[in-house]
Amino acid sequence: MLRGLTAAATGRILTMFDSSNVVRTLVSQRLAQRRRRTRDDIVDAAWRLAERDGLASLTLRDLAAEVGMRAPSLYSYFDSKVAIYDAMFAQAHRETDAALRAAEAEAHIDPAADPQAWLAFGARHWLTRCQASIPRYQLMYTRVIPGWEPSPDAYEASVASFARTREWLAQAGVTDERDVDLWTATVAGLAAQQIANEPTGRRWIDLTDRAVRMFLREIEQKGTP
Amino acid sequence: MLRGLTAAATGRILTMFDSSNVVRTLVSQRLAQRRRRTRDDIVDAAWRLAERDGLASLTLRDLAAEVGMRAPSLYSYFDSKVAIYDAMFAQAHRETDAALRAAEAEAHIDPAADPQAWLAFGARHWLTRCQASIPRYQLMYTRVIPGWEPSPDAYEASVASFARTREWLAQAGVTDERDVDLWTATVAGLAAQQIANEPTGRRWIDLTDRAVRMFLREIEQKGTP
DNA sequence: GTCTATAGACGGATAGAC
DNA sequence: GTCTATCCGTCTATAGAC
Structure with missing residues (x-):
């Protein structure tokens, strides 16, 4: 009333x-x-x-x-249990995307001037977040739930988030398709090893700077053997 | 009789x-x-x-x-279902180890003369094997079965296999502990991305040569920025 | 060692009252 | 929308005959 x-x-x-x-x-x-x-x-x-x-x-x-x-x-x-996994998946991608952008806005790094710092910051942020919730990492990036795949709607959230990652890499000068693949593999490898072998440690996360330097050197010297 | x-x-x-x-x-x-x-x-x-x-x-x-x-x-x-997972885990590690050694013996590569070829061959062999059986990959290298961990006995098989990987890396001149970690992350990243995003494709496996070159350059130029 | 039978628990999902 | 009651299926594991 x-x-x-x-x-x-x-x-x-x-x-x-x-x-x-x-x-x-x-x-x-x-x-x-x-x-x-x-x-x-x-x-x-x-x-x-x-x-x-x-x-x-x-x-x-x-x-x-x-x-x-x-x-x-x-x-x-x-509608069902898998619909809940679906909502979890979509929400996780939206939040991860938002968190990464927010962190970068606060970090005040100029990607063009210091791509190494830019990429290392983003990688470390993402890795720390993966480690903070291993189930989230598993649902977003591995195939843990037997038979489950994200619905088109949930999948769209992951595509949107990945599109932003590509823009973010482009700011550091990484635009080539294959370079992007090499980047994702490099960072995903640190996450996979850290989580599988030492879920609460920092042994692989602490290799982030080296991995980023290694990656940047490779894409600069692509032609040379 | x-x-x-x-x-x-x-x-x-x-x-x-x-x-x-x-x-x-x-x-x-x-x-x-x-x-x-x-x-x-x-x-x-x-x-x-x-x-x-x-x-x-x-x-x-x-x-x-x-x-x-x-x-x-x-x-x-x-004794139980997990004992079966345990036997699968141990057997997979023993066989993977044996398969890698057999393949290398046949390949006739001199690791000291051509570490790039040596490492790329081993990586490609391992990646192909991961892709050939995704459940095997999951059981050996990720934590898929909730609550299950390998028994001490099964764990020993994985430790033995990894010890051989270290000897194998040493033949190519990779002995530093942190370099070994960087190597495992690099190769594990290719596997993780390939399997998660394109289980039957070759998009990340085809990056093996680049990844190995990138890795070797990094461990050669460790000091320099 | 292999079987049948079954315990004992837990799961997703539905029917229908309120 | 929320509940109780329940269906119907699943699973691991055990008991005990043969």
């Missing part, structure tokens, strides 16, 4: 608006927003559980409990 | 040997060998199923059917 009005006055106002569909619209916007928030809560809870038990051990019962629901209620928000 | 002898004669001979425990020993050796072969058959069947359905989808029922048994019979050969 609207504050400071009698019920009758409130009724007249609502009717007035209602006749022009304003109330209906406002209410449905509120509901849609609430729904979106609950979906986000569920996805966040799913990440907490994946962190705790592993990505493949996620169950709808546990997930529902984590958000104070029962398992069947999740079907009001997601 | 021994061929060409009467039952009585056979009995006398067996008794003669038996009194010196020879028969008992021979029989138990045969049984042990048979047991070992069945174990190997089970592990081979497990790999076939992992290839078909994914590593995590392996079930004892399917596995037993694949070797013409029922699920409970597998417990005569392995």
Whole structure:
């Protein structure tokens, strides 16, 4: 009820608006927003559980409990379990993209003047983030869930994020398709080794500067043997 | 029964040997060998199923059917399901090690004279092998099975195999601990990207020569910026 | 060693009341 | 939208006959 009005006055106002569909619209916007928030809560809870038990051990019962629901209620928000993996995948790509851009804006590095610093900063940021959540790393960049592939919609998020990585590399002068592939392999290799052999250490992450220097030297001297 | 002898004669001979425990020993050796072969058959069947359905989808029922048994019979050969993963892990490391050594012996490359060719050959061999069996790659080098870690015994197989990789690198003049880490990351990165993005293609594997050149240049010019 | 039978648990998903 | 109840399938592992 609207504050400071009698019920009758409130009724007249609502009717007035209602006749022009304003109330209906406002209410449905509120509901849609609430729904979106609950979906986000569920996805966040799913990440907490994946962190705790592993990505493949996620169950709808546990997930529902984590958000104070029962398992069947999740079907009001997601069509199936894989739809939840899908939402996790898309959200992770969007957030990783945003986090990298935010960090770079704060770092104040001129990519043209110091590509080494630019690339090393980005690589270290990405690697640290991979290590901070191994389930996230697995879902985004490996194929852990048997049979699952991102839906077209979720896949689009990863494509968009990767397009930004390419722009980001271009600022450091890396534009050639094959050079981009070599870059992704180099950085992915550090992540893979760090996570597989020493999930909580820094042994491979600490090789970032060397790896970046190695990479830049290679793309400068591409022709020479 | 021994061929060409009467039952009585056979009995006398067996008794003669038996009194010196020879028969008992021979029989138990045969049984042990048979047991070992069945174990190997089970592990081979497990790999076939992992290839078909994914590593995590392996079930004892399917596995037993694949070797013409029922699920409970597998417990005569392995204590549990994870013991089977363990045997797969150990076998994969032993075979990968042996395959690499065999291939190099045939390639007739002098590591001291041409480290580039030596390293590129080994890398390409390893990468091709990773791609040939993605479940094998996952079990050996990533952490796919939630909660599972190789037993000390299985782990030893991977340590032995890696020790050989180090000797192999040393032949090309790569001995520094950090250089070895950089090498494993570089090659692992090609595998990770190839398998994640293009499981049946050659886009990253075809970067092997560039990656090796890049790596060798880096370890030669370590000091210089 | 292999089998049948089954324990015992857990999973995703659905039906239908409220 | 949320719930209870439940279906129906899955799995690993064990008991005990043969």
